[in-house]
Amino acid sequence: MVVIDLREAIGKGLKEALINNDKVFIMGEDVGEYGGAYSVTKGLLKEFGPERIMDTPISESVIVGAGIGSALAGLRPIVEIMTINFSLLAMDQIVNHAAKLRYMSNGQFTVPILIRTVTGGGAQLGATHSQSFEGWYASVPGLKVIVPSTPYDALGLMRSALKEDNPVIMAEHALLYGVRGEVPNKWYEVPIGKAIVRTEGNDVTIIGHLKTAHIASEVAKILSSKGKTAEVIDIRTLRPIDTETIVGSVKKTNRAVVIDEAWKTGGFAAEIASVIQEQAFDYLDGPVIRIGSADVPSPYAQNLEAAMLPNAKEITSTIEKTFGF
Amino acid sequence: MLTDLNEHQISTYYKRMLLIRRFEESSGQLYLKGEIRGFLHLYIGQEAVAVGAIGLLRNYDYVVSHYRDHGHALARGMEPKVIMAELCGRLTGSSGGKGGSMHLYDKSKNFMGGYAIVGGQLPIAVGLALAIKYKREKGIVMCFFGDGAVNQGEYHEALNLASIWKLPILFFLENNLYGMGTHVEKTHAGGREIYLTAESYGIAAAQIDGMNVLAVREATKNAISKMESDPAPIFIEAMTYRFRGHSMADPSSYRDNKELVEWQAMDPIESFKTLVINEGLITKEKLTHIEKSINETIEEAVTFALESPYPELDSLYNNVYA
DSSP, X not given: OEEEEHHHHHHHHHHHHHHHOTTEEEEETTSSSSOOTTSTTTTHHHHHOTTTEEEOOSOHHHHHHHHHHHHHTTOEEEEEESOTTGGGGGHIIIIIIITTHHHHTTTSOOOOOEEEEXXXXXXXXXXXXXXXXXXXXXXXXXXXEEOOOSHHHHHHHHHHHTTOSSOEEEEEEGGGTTOEEEEOSSOOOOOTTOOEEEEOOSSEEEEEOTHHHHHHHHHHHHHHHTTOOEEEEEXXXXXXXXXXXXXXXXXXXXXXXXXXXXXXXXXXXXXXHHHHHHHHGGGOSSOXXXXXXXXXXXXXXXXXXXXXXXXXXXXXXXXXXHHTO | OOTTOOHHHHHHXXXXXXXXXXXXXXXXXXXXXXXXXXXXXXXXXXXXXXXXXXXXXXXXXXXXEESXXXXXXXXXXXXXXXXXXXXXXXXXXXXXXXXXXTOOOBGGGTEEEEEOSTTTHHHHHHHHHHHHXXXXXXXXXXXXXXXXXXXXXXXXXXXHHHHHTTOOXXXXXXXXXXXXXXXXXXXXXXXXXXXXXXXXXXXXXXXXXXXXXXXXXXXXXXXXXXXXHSOSOEEEEEEOOOSSOSSTTOOOTTSOHHHHHHXXXXXHHHHHHHHXXXXXXXXXXXXXXXXXXXHHXXXXXXXXXXXXXXXXXXXTXXXXXX
């Protein structure tokens, strides 16, 4: 067991993939000489050379498209899109092609591509660099979307993703790279499509992913200091979603809160809230609380951005008000 | 150009072009009867491009196409009946009815697909070429696209990356002068001479007569041999014309009939036929025999398609994921 941060966990996963499989290569903007915009790929160019660590032009569409093409030819590309905001420039490749080639060819082709990208706000990067689009991708059949919030999950989910013959998007949160945690020395994997109960409780289920999974734990702590126990679920995979764990928990606690950093309107929290009311309606003692970011473009000023994003204090008071805690 | 073609090759070229023509005429009829639905984009008029270019490829080369993909699929050797069944949405189609006209694939022939988002195939074709280079394999990627695709960002991204990484990809532009209903002079700053944009990316480029199967063959042959001695992309712009509308839904009201008649006078199949007969390279009887056999093939394809079952409903969720 070692304690490392999430950035190191991903770096470890990339390195072992490159060592274990010569079909794996990494391609993206500034992944080589620069070491990655978030320093995740640092040192890989030196170790594996430019044939396997490829710096690309700033051309998101051809970065993903070339990944798809090489995957069709039997390679296992790991593609880095510097942030999920820029992935919109590659959306044609991701949504129209990667997600559909297997279906449209009736199984003739597979697209084993891992697309790593960085999501989320909170770093005062302004409206075009602070968005959370992982939920958008999660609505597309043919894609899988993983969202690790701990070093353990980042490495474990990545190992599973690299065995997948499907396109997988791994959204990493910009503010979680420094999160530290234990990672076993022994090989392990985290299955795609399995949520995890972080804290057990009986009074309310709080569901989140990435940074909002950490916020959910904060809320649970505050509630526990007030004598209520919350069950915290980190969903870890947005597609396929683990409805069993979510619904099972809500049936026990009879109350549910879903937190997402994306805008509330049309956000992924709505999807989970719907699943809960479809599958656990009779167990609910109150409405499913849906928390998202304020429906505004991310402002730059620190106080405004903080007011836009979900935060533990406000969520706690909403819970208390709604459920009469 | 003719001298190095033997009678067998001549009959093959004629056969393949005519197969595409008759296939497309027949699918057009099935569309009018309601057996084929959705969008149907016919390749009639452009046959010399697919046949002249793809005819030179080896099994290990890759072909990437666009939504007007029947001609490329047939030229690559996909079975007419399997394509026709796909067009009719049948279980026996190339994708079991899940792809449709614009999405034909045949993995066994390295026919990597019709891509129906204009320009979307270019980055993917670059990736196939990257894989060839990465794996140190033989072969090239032949990527077709139309004049409508060249104003997409993906076109420029693909040309640039292919050039800086020296990838073995033959960019094959079929310039039929219209992006759907809008003339290339209105949409492209360089007018009809689109190949010049490739030169600006350091890619060797040429414009050729796309109505002449021999000219297409010659240019492709030279390009492949150059790419194999000096790995780097090459760009060919074939000037061509579709004799039908953009799709079956298009009455072509934006085109002058005079223009159509002028291009029809250069019909790739008729002009090839006249040439090889006049040169005494093949007899009229032999060509007539080919025509008959093509008609039979098409009839069989239609019968096969229409007699095939529709896909099973329980296959709806199959192959979303591997």
